Amino acid sequence: MSDHETVPADVEHEDEIPADHPRYADLVTRHRIERGVEKGITHLQGMHAEGRGSAFDYLLGEETIPSADAAERAAAAHLLLADDPVLSINGNVAALVAAEVVDLAEAVDADLEVNLFNRTPERVRAIADHLREHGAAEVKGIEADARIPGLDHERAKVDADGIYDADVVVVPLEDGDRAEALDEMGKTEIVIDLNPLSRSPRVADVPIVDNVIRAVPNITAHAEELADEDETALRGIVDAFDAEAALEAAEERIRTGG
Ligand code: ATP
Numbered sequence: 001m002s003d004h005e006t007v008p009a010d011v012e013h014e015d016e017i018p019a020d021h022p023r024y025a026d027l028v029t030r031h032r033i034e035r036g037v038e039k040g041i042t043h044l045q046g047m048h049a050e051g052r053g054s055a056f057d058y059l060l061g062e063e064t065i066p067s068a069d070a071a072e073r074a075a076a077a078h079l080l081l082a083d084d085p086v087l088s089i090n091g092n093v094a095a096l097v098a099a100e101v102v103d104l105a106e107a108v109d110a111d112l113e114v115n116l117f118n119r120t121p122e123r124v125r126a127i128a129d130h131l132r133e134h135g136a137a138e139v140k141g142i143e144a145d146a147r148i149p150g151l152d153h154e155r156a157k158v159d160a161d162g163i164y165d166a167d168v169v170v171v172p173l174e175d176g177d178r179a180e181a182l183d184e185m186g187k188t189e190i191v192i193d194l195n196p197l198s199r200s201p202r203v204a205d206v207p208i209v210d211n212v213i214r215a216v217p218n219i220t221a222h223a224e225e226l227a228d229e230d231e232t233a234l235r236g237i238v239d240a241f242d243a244e245a246a247l248e249a250a251e252e253r254i255r256t257g258g
Helices: 023-039 044-060 066-081 091-108 123-132 176-184 199-203 212-226 229-240 244-258
Strands: 087-090 111-114 167-173 190-192 205-209
Touching: 023 044, 023 091, 044 091, 044 244, 066 091, 066 167, 066 190, 066 229, 066 244, 087 091, 087 176, 087 205, 091 111, 091 123, 091 167, 091 212, 111 190, 123 167, 167 176, 167 212, 176 190, 176 229, 190 199, 190 212, 199 205, 212 229
Parallel strands: 087 111, 087 167, 167 190, 190 205
Antiparallel strands: none
């Protein structure tokens, strides 16, 4: 029996979670989602999503596997090539990686847009405030003056000069219907999702099967490293990426550990 089993389930601050705990990353993640729910940022359903993600991450070995790193590099190249890139932010993403999405937006000159499955004006505002507290200069998605075709009214709301107009969108933990609808709009879609069998990564141009906590800073690191590359080099990275192979590699790791 390890001493760590005495870690309280309900810590006040994540600093109280011992960094050498074998389940450290998972405990921090859970803690941030709980705080997100308390702050009105994360919907209760976000906790279930987190639970599903956590199980897949456990099976992946809670690390960025090589195919995910390749996907994160391809994502960085897409974002650097894009004219109007947008990072879509929901309640789980805001709770888990607010500062990190602000850094990524800066590195690739992308907009941040609040885009919620369970949309209420209060949650949109709470998330926008939270992003601003973490350094975001501008946050889109408040006006929501355009609609994604093929979805019902509430689920379809986006900004005309944000996701609606974007050529490249990063959609972490996106719902399958909306991922499909964005794909039908012809967007280049970068999906971050720990379940390689979920519909969202399967319609993505770049499926990233990795925890959003590791994926977002790693895309930023690749973008910073690739910042001075010319268009031909970036296109080379984009063209060499094989989405199907990345999904297969992730599924193989989850099923066999190999
Ligand atoms: P579908 O996309 O087919 O509708 P679903 O209903 O399981 O699948 P949602 O509940 O809409 O999906 O979204 C949750 C998804 O996000 C799950 O696939 C889960 O594995 C993933 N997920 C949860 N937490 C994280 C995380 N921290 N990083 C990356 N992915 C995560």
